[in-house]
Amino acid sequence: MTTVAEQRYAGVLRLDGKRALITGAGKGIGADIARAFAAAGADLVLSGRDDAELTRSGRALSDEFGVDVRSAAVDLADHDGPAALTRMASEAFGGLDILVNNAGISLPESVVDTTPENFDATIAVNLRAPALLAAQIGALMVEQGTGGSIVTVASAAALAPLPEHYAYCASKAGLVMATKVLARELGPHGIRANSVCPTVVLTQMGQRVWGEEAKAAPMLARIPLGRFAVPHEVSDAVVWLCSDAASMVNGADIAIDGGYTMG
Numbered sequence: 615m616t617t618v619a620e621q622r623y624a625g626v627l628r629l630d631g632k633r634a635l636i637t638g639a640g641k642g643i644g645a646d647i648a649r650a651f652a653a654a655g656a657d658l659v660l661s662g663r664d665d666a667e668l669t670r671s672g673r674a675l676s677d678e679f680g681v682d683v684r685s686a687a688v689d690l691a692d693h694d695g696p697a698a699l700t701r702m703a704s705e706a707f708g709g710l711d712i713l714v715n716n717a718g719i720s721l722p723e724s725v726v727d728t729t730p731e732n733f734d735a736t737i738a739v740n741l742r743a744p745a746l747l748a749a750q751i752g753a754l755m756v757e758q759g760t761g762g763s764i765v766t767v768a769s770a771a772a773l774a775p776l777p778e779h780y781a782y783c784a785s786k787a788g789l790v791m792a793t794k795v796l797a798r799e800l801g802p803h804g805i806r807a808n809s810v811c812p813t814v815v816l817t818q819m820g821q822r823v824w825g826e827e828a829k830a831a832p833m834l835a836r837i838p839l840g841r842f843a844v845p846h847e848v849s850d851a852v853v854w855l856c857s858d859a860a861s862m863v864n865g866a867d868i869a870i871d872g873g874y875t876m877g
Contacts, residue, residue: 630655638717642817646845652679690743715744740785761804797865813871839872
Protein backbone atom coordinates (compact mmCIF):
# COMPACT_ATOMS: atom_id res chain seq x y z
CA MET A 615 0.00 0.00 0.00
CA THR A 616 1.36 3.42 -1.01
CA THR A 617 1.79 5.78 1.93
CA VAL A 618 0.89 9.47 1.93
CA ALA A 619 4.58 10.35 2.09
CA GLU A 620 5.37 8.13 -0.90
CA GLN A 621 2.55 9.74 -2.89
CA ARG A 622 3.81 13.19 -1.99
CA TYR A 623 7.41 12.59 -2.96
CA ALA A 624 6.44 10.74 -6.13
CA GLY A 625 4.96 13.94 -7.54
CA VAL A 626 6.77 16.72 -5.74
CA LEU A 627 9.24 17.36 -8.57
CA ARG A 628 6.65 17.04 -11.33
CA LEU A 629 5.47 20.03 -13.35
CA ASP A 630 2.38 18.44 -14.93
CA GLY A 631 -0.12 21.02 -16.14
CA LYS A 632 2.36 23.88 -15.86
CA ARG A 633 2.95 26.23 -18.78
CA ALA A 634 6.57 27.37 -18.99
CA LEU A 635 8.47 29.86 -21.12
CA ILE A 636 12.21 29.18 -21.46
CA THR A 637 14.44 31.74 -23.17
CA GLY A 638 17.67 30.82 -24.91
CA ALA A 639 16.18 27.35 -25.31
CA GLY A 640 17.77 26.37 -28.61
CA LYS A 641 21.10 25.15 -27.27
CA GLY A 642 23.33 24.78 -24.25
CA ILE A 643 21.87 25.20 -20.77
CA GLY A 644 18.52 26.37 -22.15
CA ALA A 645 18.07 23.24 -24.26
CA ASP A 646 18.91 21.06 -21.26
CA ILE A 647 16.43 22.94 -19.08
CA ALA A 648 13.77 22.48 -21.75
CA ARG A 649 14.40 18.74 -21.81
CA ALA A 650 14.24 18.53 -18.01
CA PHE A 651 10.95 20.44 -17.96
CA ALA A 652 9.46 18.25 -20.67
CA ALA A 653 10.48 15.15 -18.73
CA ALA A 654 8.76 16.65 -15.67
CA GLY A 655 5.52 17.08 -17.63
CA ALA A 656 5.42 20.82 -18.38
CA ASP A 657 4.06 22.28 -21.60
CA LEU A 658 6.64 24.60 -23.12
CA VAL A 659 7.19 27.74 -25.11
CA LEU A 660 10.78 27.67 -26.37
CA SER A 661 12.28 31.03 -27.21
CA GLY A 662 15.42 31.92 -29.14
CA ARG A 663 16.44 33.56 -32.40
CA ASP A 664 16.55 30.48 -34.67
CA ASP A 665 13.00 29.40 -35.45
CA ALA A 666 14.05 26.25 -37.33
CA GLU A 667 16.23 25.12 -34.42
CA LEU A 668 13.43 25.73 -31.92
CA THR A 669 10.91 23.87 -34.08
CA ARG A 670 13.19 20.83 -34.36
CA SER A 671 13.86 20.80 -30.62
CA GLY A 672 10.19 21.22 -29.80
CA ARG A 673 9.12 18.38 -32.08
CA ALA A 674 11.68 16.05 -30.54
CA LEU A 675 10.60 16.89 -26.99
CA SER A 676 6.93 16.51 -27.83
CA ASP A 677 7.50 13.12 -29.47
CA GLU A 678 9.58 11.83 -26.57
CA PHE A 679 7.62 13.15 -23.59
CA GLY A 680 4.12 13.76 -24.95
CA VAL A 681 4.00 17.42 -23.90
CA ASP A 682 2.78 20.39 -25.94
CA VAL A 683 5.73 22.46 -27.18
CA ARG A 684 5.48 25.74 -29.06
CA SER A 685 8.24 28.04 -30.34
CA ALA A 686 8.60 31.81 -30.29
CA ALA A 687 11.53 33.18 -32.28
CA VAL A 688 12.31 36.62 -30.87
CA ASP A 689 15.52 38.65 -30.61
CA LEU A 690 15.38 39.89 -27.03
CA ALA A 691 18.02 42.50 -27.82
CA ASP A 692 15.41 44.35 -29.89
CA HIS A 693 13.79 47.25 -28.09
CA ASP A 694 10.34 45.65 -28.23
CA GLY A 695 11.59 42.07 -27.92
CA PRO A 696 10.44 41.43 -24.33
CA ALA A 697 6.94 42.77 -25.03
CA ALA A 698 6.66 40.73 -28.24
CA LEU A 699 7.74 37.54 -26.47
CA THR A 700 5.35 38.14 -23.57
CA ARG A 701 2.49 38.43 -26.03
CA MET A 702 3.48 35.37 -28.08
CA ALA A 703 4.11 33.15 -25.06
CA SER A 704 0.95 34.09 -23.22
CA GLU A 705 -1.17 33.52 -26.31
CA ALA A 706 0.35 30.06 -26.90
CA PHE A 707 -1.39 28.48 -23.91
CA GLY A 708 -3.67 31.25 -22.68
CA GLY A 709 -1.32 32.13 -19.82
CA LEU A 710 1.95 31.13 -18.15
CA ASP A 711 2.93 29.58 -14.83
CA ILE A 712 6.72 29.60 -15.16
CA LEU A 713 9.35 31.83 -16.71
CA VAL A 714 12.96 30.67 -17.00
CA ASN A 715 15.12 33.66 -17.96
CA ASN A 716 18.12 31.92 -19.47
CA ALA A 717 19.18 33.82 -22.61
CA GLY A 718 22.47 35.65 -22.31
CA ILE A 719 25.75 36.56 -23.99
CA SER A 720 29.38 36.91 -22.96
CA LEU A 721 31.84 39.22 -24.72
CA PRO A 722 34.99 38.93 -22.61
CA GLU A 723 37.36 41.89 -22.49
CA SER A 724 39.45 43.54 -19.82
CA VAL A 725 38.36 46.71 -18.06
CA VAL A 726 40.85 48.86 -19.96
CA ASP A 727 39.78 47.38 -23.31
CA THR A 728 36.03 47.66 -22.71
CA THR A 729 34.17 49.13 -25.68
CA PRO A 730 30.86 50.98 -25.37
CA GLU A 731 29.40 48.75 -28.07
CA ASN A 732 30.15 45.48 -26.26
CA PHE A 733 29.18 46.91 -22.89
CA ASP A 734 25.80 48.11 -24.20
CA ALA A 735 25.14 44.83 -26.02
CA THR A 736 25.86 42.81 -22.88
CA ILE A 737 23.62 44.96 -20.69
CA ALA A 738 20.84 44.88 -23.29
CA VAL A 739 20.73 41.08 -23.55
CA ASN A 740 21.76 40.05 -20.03
CA LEU A 741 19.96 42.66 -17.93
CA ARG A 742 17.49 44.87 -19.78
CA ALA A 743 15.75 42.10 -21.73
CA PRO A 744 15.30 39.54 -18.92
CA ALA A 745 14.38 42.20 -16.37
CA LEU A 746 11.68 43.66 -18.60
CA LEU A 747 10.47 40.20 -19.63
CA ALA A 748 10.15 39.15 -15.99
CA ALA A 749 8.28 42.33 -15.13
CA GLN A 750 5.82 41.80 -17.97
CA ILE A 751 5.36 38.08 -17.35
CA GLY A 752 5.05 38.89 -13.64
CA ALA A 753 2.22 41.31 -14.42
CA LEU A 754 0.53 38.56 -16.42
CA MET A 755 0.85 36.13 -13.50
CA VAL A 756 -0.61 38.72 -11.10
CA GLU A 757 -3.57 39.15 -13.44
CA GLN A 758 -4.07 35.38 -13.63
CA GLY A 759 -4.20 35.20 -9.86
CA THR A 760 -2.83 31.64 -9.68
CA GLY A 761 0.74 32.30 -8.56
CA GLY A 762 3.82 31.32 -10.50
CA SER A 763 7.58 30.92 -10.54
CA ILE A 764 10.30 33.02 -12.18
CA VAL A 765 13.84 31.64 -12.32
CA THR A 766 16.79 33.69 -13.50
CA VAL A 767 19.85 31.87 -14.81
CA ALA A 768 22.52 34.30 -13.63
CA SER A 769 26.12 33.32 -12.96
CA ALA A 770 28.73 32.84 -10.27
CA ALA A 771 30.15 35.97 -11.88
CA ALA A 772 27.26 37.84 -10.28
CA LEU A 773 28.57 36.89 -6.83
CA ALA A 774 32.36 36.99 -7.30
CA PRO A 775 34.45 39.07 -9.73
CA LEU A 776 35.79 37.39 -12.84
CA PRO A 777 38.66 39.04 -14.74
CA GLU A 778 37.96 40.12 -18.31
CA HIS A 779 34.20 39.95 -17.67
CA TYR A 780 33.52 43.56 -16.64
CA ALA A 781 30.20 44.04 -18.42
CA TYR A 782 29.16 40.42 -17.88
CA CYS A 783 29.68 40.57 -14.11
CA ALA A 784 27.82 43.88 -13.91
CA SER A 785 24.90 42.57 -15.97
CA LYS A 786 24.51 39.34 -14.01
CA ALA A 787 24.86 41.05 -10.62
CA GLY A 788 22.16 43.52 -11.66
CA LEU A 789 19.93 40.67 -12.75
CA VAL A 790 20.27 38.90 -9.39
CA MET A 791 19.16 42.06 -7.58
CA ALA A 792 16.33 42.64 -10.06
CA THR A 793 15.13 39.11 -9.29
CA LYS A 794 15.12 39.90 -5.56
CA VAL A 795 12.90 42.93 -6.24
CA LEU A 796 10.55 40.66 -8.20
CA ALA A 797 10.46 38.31 -5.21
CA ARG A 798 9.67 41.17 -2.85
CA GLU A 799 6.92 42.75 -4.94
CA LEU A 800 5.33 39.65 -6.48
CA GLY A 801 5.57 37.38 -3.43
CA PRO A 802 2.28 38.64 -1.98
CA HIS A 803 0.62 37.35 -5.18
CA GLY A 804 2.02 33.86 -4.70
CA ILE A 805 4.70 34.38 -7.34
CA ARG A 806 8.21 33.24 -6.40
CA ALA A 807 11.37 34.62 -8.03
CA ASN A 808 14.82 33.08 -7.58
CA SER A 809 18.22 32.99 -9.28
CA VAL A 810 20.67 30.20 -9.97
CA CYS A 811 24.33 31.19 -10.28
CA PRO A 812 26.39 28.51 -12.04
CA THR A 813 30.14 28.42 -12.48
CA VAL A 814 31.47 27.38 -15.89
CA VAL A 815 29.08 24.82 -17.39
CA LEU A 816 30.44 22.30 -19.86
CA THR A 817 28.02 22.82 -22.70
CA GLN A 818 29.47 22.64 -26.21
CA MET A 819 30.31 26.34 -25.94
CA GLY A 820 31.76 25.83 -22.46
CA GLN A 821 33.96 23.05 -23.77
CA ARG A 822 35.26 25.31 -26.56
CA VAL A 823 36.02 28.22 -24.24
CA TRP A 824 37.32 26.31 -21.20
CA GLY A 825 38.48 23.02 -22.72
CA GLU A 826 42.10 24.17 -22.91
CA GLU A 827 43.86 22.88 -19.81
CA ALA A 828 46.10 25.91 -19.38
CA LYS A 829 43.12 28.29 -19.41
CA ALA A 830 40.93 26.10 -17.20
CA ALA A 831 43.53 25.37 -14.51
CA PRO A 832 43.41 28.72 -12.63
CA MET A 833 39.61 28.63 -12.55
CA LEU A 834 39.47 25.00 -11.46
CA ALA A 835 41.94 25.77 -8.69
CA ARG A 836 39.35 28.13 -7.16
CA ILE A 837 36.58 25.49 -7.14
CA PRO A 838 36.80 23.21 -4.07
CA LEU A 839 35.11 20.34 -5.93
CA GLY A 840 37.81 20.63 -8.57
CA ARG A 841 35.59 20.50 -11.64
CA PHE A 842 33.17 22.54 -13.72
CA ALA A 843 29.41 21.95 -13.79
CA VAL A 844 27.53 19.89 -16.35
CA PRO A 845 24.18 21.09 -17.76
CA HIS A 846 21.86 18.78 -15.80
CA GLU A 847 23.22 20.17 -12.52
CA VAL A 848 21.74 23.53 -13.48
CA SER A 849 18.55 22.07 -14.96
CA ASP A 850 17.84 19.95 -11.88
CA ALA A 851 18.05 23.03 -9.66
CA VAL A 852 15.73 25.00 -11.94
CA VAL A 853 13.14 22.20 -11.98
CA TRP A 854 13.31 22.04 -8.18
CA LEU A 855 12.81 25.80 -7.84
CA CYS A 856 9.72 25.66 -10.06
CA SER A 857 8.24 22.65 -8.29
CA ASP A 858 6.17 22.36 -5.13
CA ALA A 859 9.29 21.07 -3.37
CA ALA A 860 10.57 24.68 -3.29
CA SER A 861 7.25 26.29 -2.40
CA MET A 862 8.80 28.39 0.40
CA VAL A 863 11.91 29.45 -1.52
CA ASN A 864 11.68 33.06 -2.70
CA GLY A 865 14.33 35.69 -3.36
CA ALA A 866 17.24 33.23 -3.19
CA ASP A 867 20.37 33.25 -5.32
CA ILE A 868 21.62 29.68 -5.39
CA ALA A 869 25.27 29.12 -6.29
CA ILE A 870 25.84 26.04 -8.45
CA ASP A 871 29.57 26.42 -8.36
CA GLY A 872 31.25 23.69 -6.35
CA GLY A 873 32.12 26.23 -3.66
CA TYR A 874 33.77 28.81 -5.97
CA THR A 875 32.00 31.84 -4.47
CA MET A 876 32.99 30.96 -0.90
CA GLY A 877 36.20 32.85 -1.66
